[in-house]
Amino acid sequence: MRKNQKIITSTLNRRNFITAAGATLAGLSLNNHSQANSATPSIVRDMTAANLRGAFGGESMAYMRYVLWANHAEKDDKPNVARLFRATADAEKVHADNHFVELTEHPGEELVASMAVFGLGSTSDNLQGGIDGEVFEVEEMYPAFLAVAKKQNEKGAIQSFEYALEAEKMHIDLFKKAKQATDRGQDVELGPVRVCDVCGYTIEGDIPDECPICGHSRNHFMSFE
Numbered sequence: 001m002r003k004n005q006k007i008i009t010s011t012l013n014r015r016n017f018i019t020a021a022g023a024t025l026a027g028l029s030l031n032n033h034s035q036a037n038s039a040t041p042s043i044v045r046d047m048t049a050a051n052l053r054g055a056f057g058g059e060s061m062a063y064m065r066y067v068l069w070a071n072h073a074e075k076d077d078k079p080n081v082a083r084l085f086r087a088t089a090d091a092e093k094v095h096a097d098n099h100f101v102e103l104t105e106h107p108g109e110e111l112v113a114s115m116a117v118f119g120l121g122s123t124s125d126n127l128q129g130g131i132d133g134e135v136f137e138v139e140e141m142y143p144a145f146l147a148v149a150k151k152q153n154e155k156g157a158i159q160s161f162e163y164a165l166e167a168e169k170m171h172i173d174l175f176k177k178a179k180q181a182t183d184r185g186q187d188v189e190l191g192p193v194r195v196c197d198v199c200g201y202t203i204e205g206d207i208p209d210e211c212p213i214c215g216h217s218r219n220h221f222m223s224f225e
């Protein structure tokens with residue numbers, strides 16, 4: 001567990017989520033390896049490990065997708081959209097890093113199933129692709145993964161999923177703002193974009209004294225100006 005980090009409480013949709021592993025919470029088995037056992041050192045249990053791997057895959061592809069879409073926006077004479085995509089890409093890298101670290105006790109090769117968004121259209125289309133991917137993460141993927149991690153009392157994964165869930169909400173808002181501009185044929189008006197290198201919190205404007213998601217100091221913010 002990293003120091004000085006606050007666990008934020010997310011408002012989760014309480015319906016039965018279908019996880020990437022294809023299980024529903026209602027039918028989630030907690031026996032065998034998944035059974036919480038106080039005599040066993042805390043390790044990532046199989047279903048949470050699968051979810052961490054899936055989230056790592058999703059975040060890794062989001063990083064790459066945003067870099068590609070940033071390059072495309074640059075050619076499309078939308079430098080601020082390009083900057084937004086690059087900042088957001090770095091936030092996704094933070095999330096991928098966090099998920100990867102939580103899998104330290106699960107080394108080895110795995111086939112990973114992850115949600116992926118494809119397409120290289122207009123900058124406006126690409127921003128819509130970004131919005132669609134972020135909405136999926138905020139409304140379906142991370143709430144489901146978080147619910148399983150909580151049921152399995154996986155504190156590290158809970159923190160990693162909560163960090164990502166909260167940060168992705170900011171990405172939706174920023175992409176929507178940018179899409180409104182590109183739909184009018186303009187680049188977005190955009191101040192400096194700041195990204196917390198601990199949790200991926202992303203904002204436009206001044207660096208906060210303390211990250212509202214993870215509580216780390218302003219020294220942990222990357223700037224995209």
Ligand SMILES: [Fe+2]
Nearest residue numbers: 092134168171
């Ligand atoms: Fe995101």
Ligand SMILES: [Fe+2]
Nearest residue numbers: 196199211214
């Ligand atoms: Fe943070």
